[in-house]
Amino acid sequence: MTDISEISHNSMRVHWDNKSKLAMGFRVRIYASGMGYIQTQIVNGPDRGNLMVTGLSPGLEYGVAVEAWDYFGTSDNDSKLFQTVQAPADAPTDRTFDLNLARQDATSGPIPYLGRFPTWGDIPGGALRGVSLNAAWPALLFVKPGRATSECNNPDAVVRLAPGASLSADELTELYGSANPALPVVFLACAEPTAAVYNWIPVRVTYRS
Structure with missing residues (x-):
């Protein structure tokens, strides 16, 4: 199961279920609505269950796909669609x-x-x-x-x-x-x-x- 938290104007934290100790790592893919995959990050080791994703654009909708991988290949995508990244508040000027x-x-x-x-x-x-x-x-x-x-x-x-x-x-x-x-x-x-x-x-x- 994938979830998203700590959403800001240019970042969000992705969480996933890492109960399987057989996994060697996870592949986290970020894609923008209508644009396909824009970012892929590899997380090594079975103990990690979250990743802070940065470099996003405010106001866009993003989806997340997380795959576990081991010697035999990758799991099916565990996806959450869609999350809108918050637009930044106007800075005082x-x-x-x-x-x-x-x-x-x-x-x-x-x-x-x-x-x-x-x-x-x-x-x-x-x-x-x-x-x-x-x-x-x-x-x-x-x-x-x-x-x-x-x-x-x-x-x-x-x-x-x-x-x-x-x-x-x-x-x-x-x-x-x-x-x-x-x-x-x-x-x-x-x-x-x-x-x-x-x-x-x-x-x-x-x-x-």
Whole structure:
């Protein structure tokens, strides 16, 4: 009797009845539906009763035929038809989004900018992975929790993101309590003074969902 277990996206374990001690070994044949035999492996000795088969393709159906062999020849095929090998789960991937931080009204002092990612709705299970600033824009001073934009001139109250740079894991932790905080997240920052005043400043958000 043949059976299959430990099925993954590219492998499965084949089991067979090895009660006969007269067998000198086993021939395990793997075939894909509609394609004939694609793999044959020889297992020496009567004590082996299973074999891990690798190199399979996800989503295809496979059959297994196991033959015992000795000096007199081979046994009849003991077959199990068919087993579908599992398709792999999509691996988490990092994505990027260019988020515009919008200028806020201020009567005096540093000019504040505000943004939220995602801008609306939510990304279930999503997490922030990084924040970067193009070199063409002025430095941003991200306001730490419990502080205000009126304190942007206080280095202890902000985390500075230089043009062309990215926030480090430690800096993200300072701002959000985690290097990869759950989405959504809010960005509150001041722009370092420059000759130009912008209505918005874009930051590149890296996230995973």
